[in-house]
Amino acid sequence: MRRAETGVRRLTPPRGYGRRVDAASSSGAAGAGPLATYRAKRDFMKTPEPAGELDGPDEVGRSGTAEVAEGSAGRRLESAEAALRFVVQRHRARRLHYDLRLEMDGVLASWAVPKGPTLDPSVRRAAFHVEDHPLEYFDFEGVIPKGEYGGGDVIVWDEGTWSPDEAGDPPDPGRAVREGELHFDLRGHKLRGRFVLVRARAGARGAGSEREQWLLLHKHDEHAVPGWDPEDYPRSVLSGRTNEEVKADPDRLWRSSLPPAEAAVDLRGPAPAAPVPPAGPTADELAALDALGAAGTWHLFGRELRVTNLDKVLFPPRPGEGAVTKRDLLRYTAQIAPVATPYLAGRALNMHRFPGGAGTAGFWHKQLPSHAPDWLPRWHNPDAGAGDTTTYLVVDEPAALVWAANFGALEWHAWTSRTGHPDLPTYVLIDLDPGEKTSWEDLLVLARLHGTALEHLGVSGQPKLTGGRGIHIWVPVSPGPSFAETRAWAESLSRAIGAVVPDLVSWKWQVGERSGLARLDYTQNALNKTLVAPYSPRAAAGAPVSAPIEWAELDDPTLVPDKFTVRSMPARIAEKGDLFLSVLTGAQQLPRLR
Secondary structure, eight states, X not given: OOGGGTTOOOOBOOTTOXXXXXXXXXXXXXXXXXXXXXXXXXXTTTOOSOOOSOOSOOOOOTTOOEEEEETTEEEEESSEEOOOEEEEEEEESSSEXXXXXXXXXXXXXXXXXXXXXXSOTTOOEEEEEEEEEOGGGGGOOEEEOTTSTTOEEEEEEEEEEEEEOOSBTTBOHHHHHHHTEEEXXXXXXXOEEEEEEEEEXXXXXXTTOXXXXXXXXXXXXXXXXXXXXXXXXXXXXXXOOOHHHHHHSOSEEEOTTSOHHHHEEETTOSOOSSOOOOOOOOHHHHHHHHHOOSSEEEEETTEEEEEOOTTOEEEOOOTTSOOEEHHHHHHHHHHHHHHHHHHHTTSEEEEEEOTTOTTSOOEEEOSOOTTSOTTSOEEEOTTOOTTSXXXXXXXXXXXXXXXXXXXXXXXEEEOSBOTTSTTSBSEEEEEEEOOTTOOHHHHHHHHHHHHHHHHHHTOOOEEEEOSSSOEEEEEEOOSOSOHHHHHHHHHHHHHHHHHHSGGGBOOOSSGGGSTTOBEEEXXXXXXXXXXXXXXXXXXXXXXXXXXXXXXXXXXXXXOOTTOOBTTTHHHHHHHHOOTTHHHHHOOOOOOEEO
8 A cells, every 4th residue: 555545644853853964974065054965966847856845954942852743733742752764765776776764863864775785694785875865755756757866766665763772862873973883773664673884985085975885784683684685575665566666657747847836746646534445235235144044154245154143142131222143243243344344454363252152251262263264364473383373364354354253253353563564563552441449530531641642742542442441542653663662652651641640540460459540551562462453342241342432522421431332333433434544544653752
């Protein structure tokens, strides 16, 4: 999926954030601004590359905080600092090379790496220090016209966050570059671990020239991979396309016959608000379910499903309501699957099964059984050890979710990482877990405090009812941080909030030691630890649902954590739409918490 189709939102420092890069890290003339050389080499009447907004050194506020720009609007972060970003672009100009760019001092410090970065610690790559690029270059993917500087096709081969391993508080990577040796950690889709850039010798024009020769190497750490070749991974992490595909169908067309303000045409068009879900079940398909006896074959979403025990009660009734049968559950699952599937697709599914119904003991079922239909999407875990789950169900299509419900999975718990990068979480999970003495009003206070903190930080997050007793808040993140980093971020945020209301919160691990107080559980941010998926039923009377809510609904006096059920949720979605959509479309870099 292309970046333009995901609505990705970035936390981006303002133009000129930090110190100006001097001649040792920029080849621009003194006093001309760090992007002078970059601009002098390009005719922006002809190239779709960004000119950049940095015109000279800006000051960081005396408070030491930074503003985070989003379009033309900015927010002040008084307790956070925007994460540093990196990008590697695969660039086919006169010769193929990879451009490594590190966000530093308000620009992208850049090195051209002819053979590309590698995770092989035995290999040293030549890297040439070139002119600084503007921050807007981070997302550049397209075709630079032939005859222009760097003419050729460019893809975003990798991106993520980086941090310097330098002394100082805060570290000064710009000084490390000037001194000729930078140690740093990358957290990207493809590149992970500790890297080192070392200046080998200066170019023809001496130290600080745009052709300084450096060496790039990977340290011996847990991310090292002998023999790793970047050419084995040729696709863009933004659009999924190769250089050839971008060349044949660039995202941006440059019409040189028009004025500059009108010349660039974005061929991608406006970004849709969200991925378009598959069509829901037809009236005929739902009628076919009702027409079946206790069992039979149900044709749904183009698949043939063998369904059983349709009249069996799976959820006991609530007062004044009827019991919920398996037929009712399958009807709900079919109705909700097109909305729920995007939150499950590409992720291993842990199924919480209750074959005897919600009134009986359940168990976790992760291994896809051998009798599962061949058409079911699945993931073979390459890191599975002895006794581990080797093959997981992956709900890449709505019919797969209906199959899981028929299999007795009353609750659906998908991993927070995708199967392509199981070690990279895409959400930060905040679990507000009430204690025995925690009132619902107390839990609402904690949820509102988290909402206020996220708004203050300029971070998007979305709450949902657990369908049990608690509240979850999911914060979407761009791939890059590890589970340890997202867990530490969630802990820092929750401990800051817990300090505001210490009488409501316990940090004890054991339930019996919490004195009935709530726990702000950040430990769910770990590999293969999950929280119940949005729209999943819960194994309780009346079949309550883990329902996304609006932040304003925290003030609704009728709100309770199990308010919405499999019977009421379809009508709620028809009225309000998918309230969890920002989790899919709002991936962002996490600000650093102090």
